[in-house]
Amino acid sequence: MAKLTLADLRKLREAKAAEFNPRDAANKDVQIIVGMGTCGIAAGAKAAFDVFVEELGKAGLPNVAIRQTGCMGLCHSEPTVEVAVPGMPAVVYGNVDAETARKIVNQHIVRKLLVNDHVFDKPAADIVRK
Numbered sequence: 001m002a003k004l005t006l007a008d009l010r011k012l013r014e015a016k017a018a019e020f021n022p023r024d025a026a027n028k029d030v031q032i033i034v035g036m037g038t039c040g041i042a043a044g045a046k047a048a049f050d051v052f053v054e055e056l057g058k059a060g061l062p063n064v065a066i067r068q069t070g071c072m073g074l075c076h077s078e079p080t081v082e083v084a085v086p087g088m089p090a091v092v093y094g095n096v097d098a099e100t101a102r103k104i105v106n107q108h109i110v111r112k113l114l115v116n117d118h119v120f121d122k123p124a125a126d127i128v129r130k
Contacts, residue, residue, distance in 0.1 A: 028065040030109055034096075035080040037071030043078035044097060051101040052081075059105060077120050083108055094120030
């Protein structure tokens with residue numbers, strides 16, 4: 001096997017980064033938005049964000065974008081995470097720790113089932129546009 005040059009390694013890194021960049025929302029129909037205001041960070045939002053990135057990588061879900069936002073105004077239920085999946089209402093989950101983040105990826109995003117014990121807010125069925 002031939003030795004790789006520094007230029008070869010950089011090209012390889014760029015190619016791999018382009019394959020899966022969960023923070024790039026272009027052409028992705030599923031959105032995970034983590035509340036990263038000071039209250040969210042203090043409650044563990046950064047750790048939850050990291051678990052989302054890890055689980056999305058394991059699951060190989062290229063259509064999912066993960067982003068962060070400021071305070072969602074739900075400080076009493078931090079960390080909060082909004083999940084938008086086509087064909088389902090957008091849902092805000094509260095008290096999202098590492099275990100819950102894994103459930104959200106594997107249950108809500110992969111299997112299209114809500115993680116009911118952490119649903120904090122979801123729109124009423126009669127106001128959701130179809």
